[in-house]
Amino acid sequence: MNDTTGEPTAGEREVQELLELYAERRLRPDATAAGRLRAVLVAKAAEAAPAASVAVASTGAPWSQRRRLVAAVLGAAAVLVLAGGALAATGPGGPLYDLRLWVEEAMAPADPAAHAVAELEQLDQRIEEIMAAITGGDARAANAALRAYDDELDDAVLAGEADPGSLGAIEARVRAHLAVLQGLLDGAPDAALPGLRIAIEHSSQVLERLEEVDPGKPSEPPGKPSEPPGKPSEPPGKPSTVP
Amino acid sequence: MTSDDAAIERLVEAARTGDAEAFGRLFDHYHGPVYRFVASRVARPADAEDLTQLVFVKALEALPRYEARGAPFGGWLFRLARNTVIDHVRTRRDHTDLEAVAERPGDDAGPDDIVTMREALDEVAEALAELTDDQRDAIALRFFAGLSAREAAVAMDKQEGTIRGLQFRGIAALRRRLGLDEPTGGEPGGRIERTDDG
Numbered sequence: 535m536n537d538t539t540g541e542p543t544a545g546e547r548e549v550q551e552l553l554e555l556y557a558e559r560r561l562r563p564d565a566t567a568a569g570r571l572r573a574v575l576v577a578k579a580a581e582a583a584p585a586a587s588v589a590v591a592s593t594g595a596p597w598s599q600r601r602r603l604v605a606a607v608l609g610a611a612a613v614l615v616l617a618g619g620a621l622a623a624t625g626p627g628g629p630l631y632d633l634r635l636w637v638e639e640a641m642a643p644a645d646p647a648a649h650a651v652a653e654l655e656q657l658d659q660r661i662e663e664i665m666a667a668i669t670g671g672d673a674r675a676a677n678a679a680l681r682a683y684d685d686e687l688d689d690a691v692l693a694g695e696a697d698p699g700s701l702g703a704i705e706a707r708v709r710a711h712l713a714v715l716q717g718l719l720d721g722a723p724d725a726a727l728p729g730l731r732i733a734i735e736h737s738s739q740v741l742e743r744l745e746e747v748d749p750g751k752p753s754e755p756p757g758k759p760s761e762p763p764g765k766p767s768e769p770p771g772k773p774s775t776v777p
Numbered sequence: 778m779t780s781d782d783a784a785i786e787r788l789v790e791a792a793r794t795g796d797a798e799a800f801g802r803l804f805d806h807y808h809g810p811v812y813r814f815v816a817s818r819v820a821r822p823a824d825a826e827d828l829t830q831l832v833f834v835k836a837l838e839a840l841p842r843y844e845a846r847g848a849p850f851g852g853w854l855f856r857l858a859r860n861t862v863i864d865h866v867r868t869r870r871d872h873t874d875l876e877a878v879a880e881r882p883g884d885d886a887g888p889d890d891i892v893t894m895r896e897a898l899d900e901v902a903e904a905l906a907e908l909t910d911d912q913r914d915a916i917a918l919r920f921f922a923g924l925s926a927r928e929a930a931v932a933m934d935k936q937e938g939t940i941r942g943l944q945f946r947g948i949a950a951l952r953r954r955l956g957l958d959e960p961t962g963g964e965p966g967g968r969i970e971r972t973d974d975g
Contacts (some may be wrong), residue, residue, distance in 0.1 A: 549951050553920045556901045559894070561921055563812035564826065572804050580797035581835055624831065633834060699916055 574640045626663045626679035650693040650700035654707055657686050661711050668718050673725035680729040687740050705744045712737040789850050810922035811858050817917045818862045832858045852931025893916055904954035912947035914938050
């Protein structure tokens with residue numbers, strides 16, 4: 535930088551131009567993804583609006599003891615969320631996990647076929663989280679992910695009913711996931727076993743329901759599962775929507 | 778405070794009082810800068826998208842606490858972004874996924890141009906990677922995100938003068954590393970010197 539004028543020197547300008555080029559070519563966001571995220575955030579902001587209005591309106595007013603207590607708890611929770619970091623907060627059992635699931639669901643495309651694909655990806659992510667939590671011995675995270683998987687199963691069936699062409703893929707995926715869940719029974723933390731059994735039972739029920747919806751599909755040969763236990767049919771693509 | 782700053786503050790105040798579209802306009806203003814900052818610090822575009830999403834979700838959640846901190850909104854938002862990136866880098870082994878690097882060739886780019894451009898940008902990426910963490914953050918906040926020195930200072934929890942120093946030394950190191958001038962001192966071989974500023 536020029537000491538007298540404070541303006542960048544020619545060499546500095548050259549570096550700045552290179553940095554601008556680098557940003558233009560390598561750091562450009564995807565406009566479609568940004569548009570979807572914007573829509574989700576605005577919806578979330580609208581949902582939170584009444585609470586925000588009350589909070590702002592109460593600023594400066596005399597607070598009752600109860601209000602102070604609530605504020606203290608909320609403040610502590612916020613500090614925990616920020617201090618805990620992004621990954622811990624949005625992982626299963628983390629304070630932002632439910633919010634992350636909500637964002638994933640809200641960002642799923644409206645087109646029935648694309649929506650079914652998105653539901654399958656979310657099922658894969660839940661299974662990956664369940665596997666990671668159980669093999670890591672984290673029962674709390676496992677139970678959070680198992681509950682999310684249960685909810686996702688129902689969503690996947692609804693998506694399949696809206697797009698019958700995807701029923702076969704959903705059934706194959708759930709069948710593979712069922713084998714994974716059954717394979718996790720050995721070695722799962724005791725506290726995660728009830729949730730794991732519920733997920734297995736629910737998956738079995740979903741398979742029966744899918745077979746009813748799509749009776750023309752040939753059934754698997756008896757005694758021959760589509761995938762070996764402990765191995766999903768294909769590796770999930772992205773590790774998570776929000777790390 | 779510039780007119781832009783005042784407009785941002787009005788949007789922030791509206792968003793805090795429940796105006797969802799005001800938050801949407803803040804998103805419009807800051808999404809690109811936040812993404813560029815995050816993408817400059819993580820290897821994969823998919824991670825950059827995920828982390829950018831997380832930054833705005835956290836911002837929405839934390840917005841009611843903004844006023845009490847008294848910082849310019851841009852600085853406050855980028856402090857969230859920087860902390861989010863730091864958490865990400867700490868908790869996972871980041872690796873460069875060369876195939877995932879999204880290259881946007883220019884309109885007039887032929888095959889030779891694309892190769893030349895890719896090599897030049899690879900050199901910039903390597904040069905950036907050799908800066909200290911603080912120098913790289915200062916450069917990314919100032920040039921990729923377009924923050925003022927004051928906003929960058931808030932984002933990095935440092936004095937404005939420190940930010941200017943980090944930026945100056947970062948630019949100088951990049952010039953040496955990219956062969957844009959002859960080094961007058963420092964380490965031989967064009968290797969970027971490590972200072973004690975980060």
